Amino acid sequence: MAGWGIILRSEWDVTPQINDGALVRVLTDYRLPNADIVALTGETASTRSPRTENFINMLREALSSRP
Numbered sequence: 001m002a003g004w005g006i007i008l009r010s011e012w013d014v015t016p017q018i019n020d021g022a023l024v025r026v027l028t029d030y031r032l033p034n035a036d037i038v039a040l041t042g043e044t045a046s047t048r049s050p051r052t053e054n055f056i057n058m059l060r061e062a063l064s065s066r067p
Helices: 013-018 050-064
Strands: none
Touching: none
């Protein structure tokens, strides 16, 4: 956006800037391979915020019920 060149960002992170024209897609046919998501949190529930703990519990439940 400052004219510094090309960057690689997650689409969800820059969608507003793409939509308003501040950023322009280049290499539109290029696709990155899928990547794992890694999240670092406190080791125990007592070191995490309630919001983070609730999210982790929701993920555990959703992933444990997958076929």
